[in-house]
Amino acid sequence: MTSSPISQAARSRRLSRGPNVALTILYGRRYLCEFPDDVVAWIHVGKALGKVARFEEAEQALTKAIEFCLPEHRQYPLSEIGNLYKESGESDQAAEWYRRAIAAAPNDAGFYLLLGGNFARQSRFAEAEEVYRAAIACTDGCIDEAYLNLGFVLRALERFAEAADCFREALRLDPDYRAARCALFDVERCLRFERRI
Template sequence: MDERSGHRLISARGLAAMLAVLSAVALAGCDTVPGGELAAVDVAQGSSQNISSLSAVVQRNPNDPEAYNVRGSAYGRGGRYREALQDFNKAIELRPNFYQAYSNRALIQRFLGDQSAALSDYNRAIQLNPNYDAAYIGRGNLYRKAGQTQQAFNDFQKAIQLDTTDPRAYHNRGLIYQSQGQHAFAIEDFSTAISLAPDSPEPYNGRGLSYLAMNDDTNAFADFNTSIKLDGRIAESWANQALVYEKRGERQKAAKSYAEAVRIDPNYAPARDGLARVRAG
């Protein structure tokens, strides 16, 4: 085997295997959203203390649809989806053309597993306000998770054409470009998402995978390290870092990073498979 900088280089056969692994990881990454769709706002808004304050507002203003919409959003961020659904239902009952509440309810319907109801609510929100970017992004995610890639792309594209400042539109369009092997376009979108949400680790992971696919290991490694620095609790970040180590032939470092990914998420298959691969030699 050749030697470079004291590290054993991966063989041609190993490189081919690595590229296959990279494709699998990139596709797995297509199911991620920056920070989760309800985490775009401070998660403290879903705390019991904040919900108690919002409930007091609702009690003082029982006919205010805005109050129910805000509390419903807080319930959603706190994972209390049934209570969120009830509040969005009440907001829409009080204001039938409340497009933001329809879009918010659609997201809760998604989390509750009722994709048909979610799609209906997103469609209604867009019908009421054809310029509401959040509804296009939400519907785009619904389409993407259902494997309807072109419809998803069209919705993210529409949100971007509306000059959205929501990083999810760029991040998710980047994921679609990435899944199609259009890595230059993907990198551009991930970079825009990063500029809009510099503290979010997911776009760094996405951009790093596209850099890696283009054999730009240096920038890929920097992005994965940045993702870990921003949030060291994401298994994908550690597994991606391990991919670079493995590609370089640094098996011990790769094993350590894969092991950390498995510790964080024992069910993350790319990390489990990678760890087994490097330990097998």
């Protein structure tokens, strides 16, 4: 490769954002031969390998990212391994990796959302509720989304008044949150219907 390391890294990142999965793998691997300690490149290659269902190679790439990653940033490749397991249908393994990401960044709601979503997709609502309640107590990350997802779980359990409170809080945090507004409309109609019967 004849271009500078910065332009090569930028190209690798740019490729990973587009539909060029195979090119991301090919280019990323070539780039990593010259710059084997580039954590972000390992993550991009790992995610691309996961998209083409080459899960074992994807996990190897993401494990390399963990190896080169600063301890304060390990939650990102840890959660990506969780995503791989989720994608391959191994929900319990995914949960384990999401827990590791939470342990690495216990105040970031985003990693709780991954774990909670993993449980919610399996209809494990009590576990999802517990995780989402932990997420709303976090100091960083997408707290509005944590309220939204907690509301979704409560709505699934037909606890409409509690769900409405969660959707209202998500809207207080982000007044333009369309998903929260639609969900609030839905549960408010359910509450009105329950009052009539």
